[in-house]
Amino acid sequence: MLENISATRMEQLQLRRRVELASRGHKLLSQKRDEISRQLVKIAGELKPLRQQVEKELLETTRRFMMARATMEPEDMAAAIDMPTKQFALTIQFASIMSVKVPDLTKDISGEIMCYGFSTTSGELDVALRALERAFDSLIELAEKEKQAMLLATELQSTRRRVNVLEHVVIPDIQETIKYITDKMSEAERDNTSRLMKIADIIRG
Amino acid sequence: MGIALLGAALAAFMAGIGSAVGIGIAGRSATGVLSEKPERYGQLFLQVVLPGTQGFYGFVIAFLAMGKIYSFTTLDISNALAIFASCLPVAFAGMLSAIHQGKTCAAGILMTAKRPEMAVKAGVLYAAMVEVYAVLGFLISLLIQMKIEAA
Amino acid sequence: MATVQQAVIDFHRYPPIGTDDWRYGFATGKIRCLETTMLSRATLLDLANAESFSAAMDLLSSTEYSAGGAVESFAQIEELLLQRRHELRTLFIALMQDPELVELLRARHDFANMRLAIRRVVTDRPIGLDYSDFGSVPAEEFEEAFEQENYSRFPMYLQEAIEEAVLAYYENKDIRSVDYAIDRCEAKYRIRTSEELGSVFLLSFYRVRIDLTNIRTLLRLKAAERDERDLFLPGGFVEIERLVHGLDLGYEGLAPLFFATPYYEVVEGGVAYFTTEQSFLRLERLCEEYLFGFLRTTRSITAGPQPIIAYLLLKENEIRMVRMLLSAKNNGMDAKLILDRLGE
Numbered sequence: 001m002l003e004n005i006s007a008t009r010m011e012q013l014q015l016r017r018r019v020e021l022a023s024r025g026h027k028l029l030s031q032k033r034d035e036i037s038r039q040l041v042k043i044a045g046e047l048k049p050l051r052q053q054v055e056k057e058l059l060e061t062t063r064r065f066m067m068a069r070a071t072m073e074p075e076d077m078a079a080a081i082d083m084p085t086k087q088f089a090l091t092i093q094f095a096s097i098m099s100v101k102v103p104d105l106t107k108d109i110s111g112e113i114m115c116y117g118f119s120t121t122s123g124e125l126d127v128a129l130r131a132l133e134r135a136f137d138s139l140i141e142l143a144e145k146e147k148q149a150m151l152l153a154t155e156l157q158s159t160r161r162r163v164n165v166l167e168h169v170v171i172p173d174i175q176e177t178i179k180y181i182t183d184k185m186s187e188a189e190r191d192n193t194s195r196l197m198k199i200a201d202i203i204r205g
Numbered sequence: 206m207g208i209a210l211l212g213a214a215l216a217a218f219m220a221g222i223g224s225a226v227g228i229g230i231a232g233r234s235a236t237g238v239l240s241e242k243p244e245r246y247g248q249l250f251l252q253v254v255l256p257g258t259q260g261f262y263g264f265v266i267a268f269l270a271m272g273k274i275y276s277f278t279t280l281d282i283s284n285a286l287a288i289f290a291s292c293l294p295v296a297f298a299g300m301l302s303a304i305h306q307g308k309t310c311a312a313g314i315l316m317t318a319k320r321p322e323m324a325v326k327a328g329v330l331y332a333a334m335v336e337v338y339a340v341l342g343f344l345i346s347l348l349i350q351m352k353i354e355a356a
Numbered sequence: 357m358a359t360v361q362q363a364v365i366d367f368h369r370y371p372p373i374g375t376d377d378w379r380y381g382f383a384t385g386k387i388r389c390l391e392t393t394m395l396s397r398a399t400l401l402d403l404a405n406a407e408s409f410s411a412a413m414d415l416l417s418s419t420e421y422s423a424g425g426a427v428e429s430f431a432q433i434e435e436l437l438l439q440r441r442h443e444l445r446t447l448f449i450a451l452m453q454d455p456e457l458v459e460l461l462r463a464r465h466d467f468a469n470m471r472l473a474i475r476r477v478v479t480d481r482p483i484g485l486d487y488s489d490f491g492s493v494p495a496e497e498f499e500e501a502f503e504q505e506n507y508s509r510f511p512m513y514l515q516e517a518i519e520e521a522v523l524a525y526y527e528n529k530d531i532r533s534v535d536y537a538i539d540r541c542e543a544k545y546r547i548r549t550s551e552e553l554g555s556v557f558l559l560s561f562y563r564v565r566i567d568l569t570n571i572r573t574l575l576r577l578k579a580a581e582r583d584e585r586d587l588f589l590p591g592g593f594v595e596i597e598r599l600v601h602g603l604d605l606g607y608e609g610l611a612p613l614f615f616a617t618p619y620y621e622v623v624e625g626g627v628a629y630f631t632t633e634q635s636f637l638r639l640e641r642l643c644e645e646y647l648f649g650f651l652r653t654t655r656s657i658t659a660g661p662q663p664i665i666a667y668l669l670l671k672e673n674e675i676r677m678v679r680m681l682l683s684a685k686n687n688g689m690d691a692k693l694i695l696d697r698l699g700e
């Protein structure tokens with residue numbers, strides 16, 4: 001970098017502006033980094049209990065299904081859940097956290113989940129389906145949160161890299177160049193001064 | 206004469222019907238059990254044939270009555286009626302007890318299917334208790350006949 | 357629409373089962389023997405407490421549920437159980453001497469098939485599979501019949517059920533109405549037919565079934581906080597007014613409501629478990645125990661269709677239990693929940 005620098009005042013001024021810009025960018029980016037990691041910690045904190053809850057609910061649901069099957073003939077079971085009455089629609093919107101586009105899921109559930117009559121079905125099936133219904137709510141929330149966390153984590157990584165590059169490479173580099181130019185210029189100054197002094201001596205002498 | 210013969214016939218066929226029905230009932234239950242557990246044959250045999258005894262009692266009484274009837278040179282009406290009456294106990298007691306004994310045996314056979322160790326204790330013994338009343342009928346028939354003397 | 361008279365409860369624990377029918381001597385003898393090969397309660401408990409799936413299979417190795425070698429997938433077990441069920445039903449048909457009684461019992465499967473078929477037809481979906489093969493009308497005939505809207509090949513009771521179910525669906529476009537309508541038709545048909553056939557046992561049996569279904573419906577409606585009042589089936593021993601009244605009571609008021617009925621213990625135990633565990637496991641179990649207790653009273657019958665019907669139902673339940681236990685073991689479910697379902 002230092003080789004093809006023209007050590008002029010013009011260049012120095014330009015570099016000074018660049019270093020100023022870079023350090024301002026550095027400051028902003030590190031603020032962004034802090035904010036993203038704060039958000040991420042928050043989401044991750046919510047994520048863990050949510051995930052455990054969903055896992056528990058799904059496990060519970062499968063258990064109930066198994067128990068429900070015990071009192072029902074296989075054909076009855078197939079018939080009971082063959083015709084769902086529950087309508088399920090999912091819309092994705094994008095929200096922005098720290099200029100990161102994260103998905104925001106809105107679900108639209110309508111209808112009753114119990115889609116069968118009473119005489120050939122087991123009460124345990126009701127419980128299982130209702131547990132599944134609840135698990136679905138949390139499941140969607142979990143999916144949304146996990147995707148957000150993932151996107152934020154990628155963003156955090158690139159921001160951190162940018163901050164590091166600015167801090168450890170760009171800014172020191174430019175500052176070094178500025179220093180080099182300053183040195184070069186003062187060298188030239190001194191060179192000039194001494195030459196002038198020499199000329200003055202010759203003239204006087 | 207005719208009425209005395211009617212008595213003998215009654216004793217034979219009523220007790221016979223009873224035994225046939227009784228064995229039929231017990232036999233059907235027994236074949237049901239044997240279709241699954243052929244090794245129980247010995248235990249079940251006694252319970253199947255038990256209702257058959259009434260038929261024999263009826264047969265014996267009918268035979269004795271016939272002997273009596275033909276031993277008289279002249280059979281007056283009172284003796285004929287007496288022979289007729291002597292046949293009734295074994296006819297009725299035999300028939301009804303055989304049917305019920307058949308049912309008891311059937312129940313005993315079903316129990317033997319589940320608890321073979323009780324086969325003789327309960328199955329045969331309970332059926333034998335029904336038998337007692339057939340024997341009583343048989344005895345009375347016999348005693349009445351022995352008292353009938355030529356007038 | 358003739359409603360069936362509600363019978364009075366004039367028995368102490370279980371309703372009457374009728375008397376002997378000596379034509380069934382052979383069949384009853386055979387059944388009594390087969391009963392001895394049924395899995396004992398101890399075996400079922402051992403299965404529930406078995407350490408692993410393979411240990412459970414070892415326990416079954418000397419029974420008719422033995423897979424006879426290594427089990428590669430659970431589907432193999434399912435297949436085996438279905439086969440056992442098929443054998444059982446074939447035996448049942450062979451032993452029964454009254455085709456009317458067999459038809460009445462098989463009607464359950466006809467109604468179940470019809471329920472599924474109508475649901476598929478009204479929602480414009482293919483008739484498809486999943487039908488029971490034990491009905492009197494083979495499922496293959498459904499497609500053609502519905503296509504041509506010609507139901508005359510079905511027995512009268514099914515024609516009525518189809519009519520009512522389709523009508524009920526188009527009234528409010530709710531798929532569940534189909535089920536409700538068929539359930540009601542089924543209950544009426546059962547009571548009517550068993551009265552016509554003069555079968556004391558089946559009449560009692562179906563009344564008990566209707567009562568137990570109604571009690572379960574009552575609790576399930578309460579749990580789902582639904583307020584339909586016309587879903588109870590007619591024909592049981594318990595009056596519908598009593599059940600409807602139950603909807604307005606709190607959970608603690610339910611057991612006293614059934615105090616004068618034989619179902620007091622069923623309701624009491626079931627409700628108590630439900631309020632603490634939010635689960636119908638015990639209610640289902642108690643209902644089942646009551647029903648099977650009733651079926652076991654047929655032991656006093658020396659010859660008759662009753663023990664054979666009871667054996668069919670008890671054995672079907674045994675097959676379901678084995679399926680439940682094995683799939684629970686296969687999925688590593690903990691023993692406590694299984695025992696809750698199985699009973700102590």
